[in-house]
Amino acid sequence: MKEFTESRLALGSGELWDLGTYAEFLDAIGDGSLPEDAFHRWLVQDYLFVKGFAAFASLTVAKTPRPAQSLLIAGLSALDDELDWFEAYAEAKSLDLGAEFHPACQRYVDFLIAAGFSQPFQVLLAILYGVEVAYTVAWGRLEAQGPYAEFISRWTHEDFQTYVRALLRIADEHLHPGQQEMFDQVMRHERDFWQMTWES
């Protein structure tokens, strides 16, 4: 994880990096104390988020030149698998995926889609990397144990980290002065997203 925590964008974001990648919510998953219904509420919002994120990733694919585009297309396909997994899990547990957006989730998705249409591809690469790295680092701080072991393993998988490492490389290969500000915005939204479930 060192390559992520010591990357240019993480260091540049200062305290926002820690705020976006540590959360009481995650601690409660790590020690197994989070009630299942709270976890499910978060999961439904995470599904709504991933749907919006897939739309954002598509906009990024559309704007990014080759050869960097290949990696993004592969990432989009992985997001599709992720959505399938959410839908199967929700059906097995009778979760309502048609639930309303929580305001924190709504703000995050609005941010992604508005940026997807209006920002240059280099900035979109930094946002895409920010979303994925926050996820992998935050979950990566947990041991795969307890009632949520299955989920922790799923989101700390080595293949996922390899993908995030490749995203970092292409974001670094396409520098742009607007990258840091938008990466910082991602960390703010990550912080709010983790807090969303914890506070309700």
Added chain:
Amino acid sequence: MSGEPLHVTLWRENRALAEECLAHPFVRGLGDGRLDPETFKEYVAQDAFFLRAFFSAYALAGVRAVERLEVAQRLHGLMRGVLDELKLHEGYAESLAIDLESVRPHRAARAYTDFLLRTAWTAEVGEIMAAMTPCMRLYAHLGQELAAGDHSQNPYREWIETYSSEEFEALATELESLLDELAHNTRGVSFAYRYAMRCELDFFSASLAEGF
């Protein structure tokens, strides 16, 4: 209430939020002239940032309406209204020494502009109108309510006069008539209207309690 124009229905359904805005300490401070001038300066800067996104949303709606040039033309008139409104802000910027070019938008301003632009890029034109109407109708309402009292000595007189003017009322009415023409009372339309009204309230709160 069948036959009622959509803008009347949506305003009525969200009236409580609009009255919450009117009763908000920020708006009360504008009305009685006791709002901290520094708070007002910051608000003007944030509002100028917001208006640029609002202008873009009209432009993007215009792109959707290009098959109906009459609609596009009316949107064009509303865009001119935003440019005039920005002149008020530029006037403030000059007299109060506010730098409008390097605004750091607060969270509420970002959330509102992200919502507007996401809607403007992805939704049908009717839903875009629903996301934009609360801003115009609310400000006309606030302006007219505040103007009802004696404001001749109020330092924020110009603000009150702008938003209570006949010209501003005409812009709000024009947008509402586009809403009636182009939108149906769908879940998306009603959500967009309510969410925008909620963003207005949050914007006033953020202007008082600055939180990046």
